[in-house]
Amino acid sequence: MDGADPASGPFGAAVNAELDRREDFPAEACAALDSLGLPAHYVDARYGGRLRDMPELVGLQRAVARRDLTVAVAHGKTFLGAAPVWLAGRPDQAARLAGAVRGGAVVSWALTERDHGGDLLAGGLTARPVSGGWRLDGEKWLINNAGRSRYVCLLARTREGGGPRGFSVFLVDKDRLAPGAYRVLPKVRTHGIRGADISGIAFDGAVVGDDSLVGAEGTGLDTVLRTLQLTRVLCTALSLGALDHALDIAVPYARGRNLYGRDLATLPRVRRVLGEAAAALDVAGTVVDVAARAIHTLTPELALVSAVTKALVPNLVQDALDRITELLGVRGFLSEGFLDGSFAKLERDHRIVAVFDGSTAVTRNLAVDHFPSLARAWRAGRADRAALPATLAGP
Template sequence: MSAGVAGVAGATGSAVTALEDMLGQWRAGGPFAPEDLARLDAAEAVPVAACRALDDAGLPAYYVPARFGGRLVGFPQVVAMLRAVARQDLTVAIAHGKTFLGAVSVWVSGSPETAERLARQIIDGAVVCWGLTERGHGSDLLSGEVSAERTTDGWRLHGTKWLINNATRAQVACVLARTSAVGGPRGFSLFLVDKRELSPDRLRTLDKIPTHGIRGADISGLSFDGAPLPATALIGEPGKGGETVLKALQLTRTACTALSLGAGDHAIRLATRFARERRLYGRPVAEMPLARDTIGRAAARLLLAEAVTAVATRAIHVLPREMSVFSAVCKAFVPTIVQEAIEQVAELLGARGYLTDVFEHGEFAKLERDHRLVAIFDGSTLVNRHMLISQFTRLGRGYGVLDPSAADRLSTLVNGPLPDFAYDTLALVSASGCGLVLAVPGLLHRVRELDSGGLMAHVLADFEAACAKTHAAIGAYRPAAGMPAADAFALAELYEVCVAGAACLLILSSRPGDGRAWTLLRGCLELVVERLVPGRYGDDGVFAALAEHALLDDEPLTLFPRDQEDSPW
């Protein structure tokens, strides 16, 4: 790897800050210039130069665990780096970050030899894709028809994987294939396919699929016709492919939040710049009460998404056995609430949010289109809520016990050094539910102690009552055969909001005396209660105060300045 991010970081600070500085330079006149990215989007062309710049900067090394020679030590860091890229352009972030998603299965279950071989390729710039889905089967992975049959010296792969990001650009593909005729949970295995080793008569890349968003993305498919694979292509044990994918998805779904946060950062920046500069009726739009309320409420949504992401990415290290819950909440909640924020500020921008040649090279229209696709990556919102519903029995157990030490016990979720992540500790379901939400009574106790003026008393009381009511409903839920009813999905959505509120309480408990953080988090909690209590409308003054922070400058609005020692990033 060249000096790149690591070299600059060594001299100036964190790798995240170094990457942000590079991206700023490239935006001013380089591969991330907005006008150039807009032209590529219109032509539905892959932003190759921008991806190459990230390669040259050494970003691929942060997709590889340190034990295999890379620089991935903490998941919060790689999420923060992908967020920084997505803040500039979602298409680039998706195209480049897909290698991380494609490789995770190998980090979870691959042999050391396979992992080290793939690690070297990624660090050298190889693109990796993930071939899971097929035409007609979608997210129902256990209905997949692509098959792998044993041979005397390895395997032969047959069938077509469809809707694969980077299928054409990638040199390596991680492919899920049926290895048992009867299928089922133990009937699928994963294979690492080096496309460069297959002849055109054995592997054919399908045509690019036109998409409404991320137009430049290389989304197509791979068709295998008896493609010969060596025995070493198998990832993990035969029949464990489904289990490996489900565990890998816990990491990739959490990482997808980086795409939403970056898009939200970009949208808020464009909207606040417009509001400061645009004048109507003799004054800036930013001074109009409705505009300030819109900005404040959109900012609260983005910050709430950030709070959930910050805690969940650290939970990968701290509470890995609960990631089936955290990842499902992240993937269902974060893209949903960030999309709401984008739509809110779109109303503020009016026609300029949709025109391509009038305001900021059409960046807002592009990010709005692009971000809509994030919700379906690595499992749609409904798929992830179904994952939560399947764990209701555990999630509803034990809520309501006051543990005054909860904030201290969970403090590693928001600050301090992280333990090394052990990939083999991931579990398909969480036997203990979600420790963060079970700690809500104790977290409320701590925050009330810190809230000496009682400014948050009302919102804390409302959250306490709503959280208890939600858990009572979850505890009373009785699963039935078949697909859950609509009210179960609505209950899962409420549970996501409870997790978001718990994340805010935990962060508040870790930031005593930080007036700025308390102002921002109070806005987040007002939003949480709005979503949990029918007819409740948050305090306008709180959102107006939040808008003041959002309108200050062009820097991303965040709960955690990256250069502070207590930042979870």
């Protein structure tokens, strides 16, 4: 998949613009990615998948995002839903899920609730023990693919008082729930990624087996935090793909538009905007590469590395997109005509990337929380120097 835009086919700008206008799910593009075998890359190689290293998955996510962010968000979500099982699930549970994902099953990742946003310890969806399993009651809201998924990996309160050991992760197979035990909430209309299936799911006495628990009871928060360390890095591949796409549009535009008897690309101001955007892409790409390698080489530092990456990259890219919007003039604003409005769409689609999986404020705060231990380690000269060459330079 390179940056060229095919005129037709499920990744064509016109097709995606029309789906976006109708707020329809990009089902054909997702099916095409299924038939290309992308789901196998979401599956840990220990369970028969093709996921061996995160830098490769980041590259794949970036390639899809370069075509269309809605498709990348919609399809890639299955990795986010499955990752907790690769990290904390039982081998038999992971093997079953692996088979399903390779076969195209969609997995949602349901953390947040209407009244609690990023405050996960306030979560009100409960899982109470019943004979042979757990009874789920409550709602998760603003969940990607809540309607289309077969599996929902969710965080539930398993101790009345909550607290760090009061939550557990469950992998819920919707096909195994009793009729009426759950309902999918209506699709929520959004500013960007308009075709994505963003809704919610409500459980009403839904009984799941003990085998749905992911990891031990009470370890949910730990599983979520470890999963977020992966997904925060992966998320930033969406930003890289968005800026790739924006430059795919802006550079030919600047070269091809003739004003005052000269190409726009010869104006110093225009060259500067494009040059700075390309530099931002290089910086962002390098940060993401290092972070993706750090998943394997500097795992104990990942809480900080992933937070810094997530805090930095979407904003760096959004700034570049803002300046390219200005450069494109009215074309940055059109929903049709100029490349079927694909720039305006990608600019809208990208705005959510800074918010999900930990907003900029949340991830900056996380980084600040690390300052005291970083300062202590610096003074003591403590650093995992042996891991640095592989992290910085790659294999």
